[in-house]
Amino acid sequence: MRSHHFLRALALAGAFLCGHALAADAAKALPPSADFFTNPEFSDAVLSPSGKYLAVRLATKGKHDVLGVVDLATDGIKVVGNFNDADVGQYRWVNDNRLVFTAADRDLGEADMRYAPGLYAINRDGTGFRQLAMRSWQPFLTSGASTAARDLLPWHTYLMGQRGAQDSDFIYVLDRNYSNTGEFLSSSVLRLNTVTGRTSGNVPRPGDSVAWMLDNEGEPRLTTTREKGGSNNIYYRDPATKDWRKLTDFERYTGRGGGFRPLAFGNDGTLYVIHTTPGQDTTSVYSYDIASGKLSDKALVNLEGYDFNGQLIMDKDKLLGVRHLTDAWGTTWLDPAMQAMQAKVDQLLPNTANLLTLPSRAETPWVMVSAYADIWPRRLMLYNSETGKLRMISATFPNIDPNQMARKELVHYKARDGLSIPAWLTLPKGAGKNLPMVVLVHGGPWARGGSWEWVPAVQFLASRGYAVLEPEYRGSTGYGSKLFRAGWKQWGMKMQDDIADGTRWAIAQGYADAQRICIGGPNYGGYATLMGLIKDPDLYKCGVEWLGITDINLLYDGSWNYRSDMSDDYKRYGMPALIGDQEKDAEQFKATSPLLRAAEIKQPLLMAYGGADTRVTPAHSIKFYKAIKATNPNVELIEYEEEGHGWKLPKNRVDFWDRVDKFLDKNIGAH
Structure with a gap:
C-alpha cells in the first residue's frame, strides 16, 4: 500500500475542541519565553490493556510529578505513585490491575544527577506497592519499601521499550552491563514477577546482546549482538528448540550490509522488518518468512521519499495499521x-x-x-x-495561542552539485518578504532534523519576527541512503556547502534579507555555525552556537581533565567511516577545525555550554573561547554549570533564549 504525505494546508477557520478560537487578527503582545520553554504541564497518558483505566503523569507546580489512575467509568482519579525526593519517570501497565514505574527528577541538571532510575510496582487502587530494583546504587531511597535489600534487583535494571503480553504479573526487564568507565557493553533480559519481586527463567544470550525484541506472546525472540570488527548480528530464538539462529548482520554505525532490520512481530507470529525498497533509495516495511529466510514481494506500506520510521498498530486479533513519519506523523490504516x-x-x-x-x-x-x-x-x-x-x-x-504561531513548510532546494536537499521553512505570521532569518542547523549530525509539528525554539524565533530555515543537509537520516551517505567524511565541506546553498536559495526566493542572516545550532549544529562564519563570512552576520563541537580531534582525544562519554567502539569503528580517520584525514581535520581557524571569525558570536557535558566536554568551549577572544571582542560565553548536553532546567532554557533574543535583535534585529 502506498502512503500519501501527511503535510496538509490546514484551514485556519473554525475552533479547536476546548481550545482557542482561531481568530483572523492576533495583534497581541509577544508571548513570553516562559510559555515556550517551561516544562510541559502534561506529557503523556496510557490506556490500560482493557481501556477501562487511564494512567497519567500529573505535574503540580512546585511539587514532584506523580502517577495517577483514572477510572473512565466514573472519572474518579487516584494518585498511586509518588516520591518525596523525585518525580515519577517512565511508567507502564503490567496488566489491567498493575503498573510499573521508575524515578526521575526533571528539576535537576545533569551535574546533580547521581542515581539510577530504580523500579517500582503498584496496583491501580494504590495497594500492593513493591520496590523491585535499587535506585542510586542504594537499596532504599523510598519509604514504604516492602522487601529486604538483598531481594532487590541491582541499580542497572531498566524497563524494556516494549509493553509485553500484559496478561500476568510478569514483565521482562533489562539488566545492562557497563564497563568501569561507564560505557554500555551488553544487556540481558530477566523475567520479573512484579508482585513478589523475584526473577525466573533468565534467557541465555548468543553473544553480547545490545538489543532485544519480544514476540507476539511477549517472550524474547530476537536479539542483536555486538561483534568484533564493528558489525552487529541479529539472532532468532526458535520457540521449540530454544536454540539461537543467525538471520543477518550489518555494520552497526554505517548500516551497510545485511538484508533487513527487525521491526515487530505480528499477532500471528509474523516477523515484520525494515528493508530497502527495490528500485528505490528508501526503506519500507515487509514481512519476513523465518523458515525460508525470504522477504515478501510487496511492501506493507511504502513511504515514497522517506525511510520508514514508525510502528505497527495491533489489537488482540490482528494488524490494524501502521504509524509512520513522512513530513509529519500519520497513520496508514489497513x-x-x-x-x-x-x-x-x-x-x-x-x-x-x-x-x-x-x-x-x-x-x-x-x-x-x-x-x-x-x-x-x-x-x-x-x-x-x-x-x-x-x-x-x-x-x-x-x-x-495558535493565532500567534507561524506555519511550517517542507521545501527542497538544489545543492551546488545537484543533490536535492530537504529543508523546513517557517515564516513569521503575517510576514512579508526579505525578512531577517536564522539558519538553524540540527545536531547529530546523523539524524533527522525536523518534522511538521510545533517546535518551541522555532516558534519562539518566528514570534520575534525571524524567518527560520532548517536544512536537512547531506548526512541527515530519514530521506534515503543517498542523502545520508553523501555526508560521510564531509564535516566542514559539502555538508557545510549544503547549508550555505540553502541560505542563498532563501535569499533568491525573497524570503531572507541578505544583510540580516544569522546561523545557529546545537552540537554538530554548533560546529556548522562556527564553520559557516569561517567559510561564508559574506552570508552570516552573526552566530549562536550551543554545545558545539570546536575540533574533531577533541572528539577523538578528549582532554586529561574531562571525561567524554564517546565510546571507544564508536571511535574505532564509527568515526573513521562517518567523520574521518585521525591519521589518514589529518590534513582535512586541520582545514575543518574551528579551533585552529578561530582567528578567521570576525562576526559577533554567542556561545553556551553545560559544565557537566560529557558528550561535548568543556574542553571544547574553554580552548575555543581562549583562541577566539584573542582576535574577536564580540564573543560571549555562557556556562550553565549544572547542565549536561542540553538544557534540562526550565530556568536555563528561558535564560538562554532570552539572551538569544537580545543578541539577534542587536545584530540582525527584526524591528
Missing part, C-alpha cells in the same frame, strides 16, 4: 473500521493531525487521540467510538 474512525475524528478536529492509539485488548470504546499541528502543541483527548464524542485530557503548552 482495517476499514479504523479508517472510518479516523475520518470521524478528523472531521471533529479539522485543524490538526490526529493520531489514534488503541488499548491492546479493548473492552471499552475509548481510544486515545493525540492532536497536533505546526501551530498547535500536542493535546491529548479520549474519543468514544460508540457515542462519537471527544473529551479533553490536557494540553502540553496551554498558554500558547
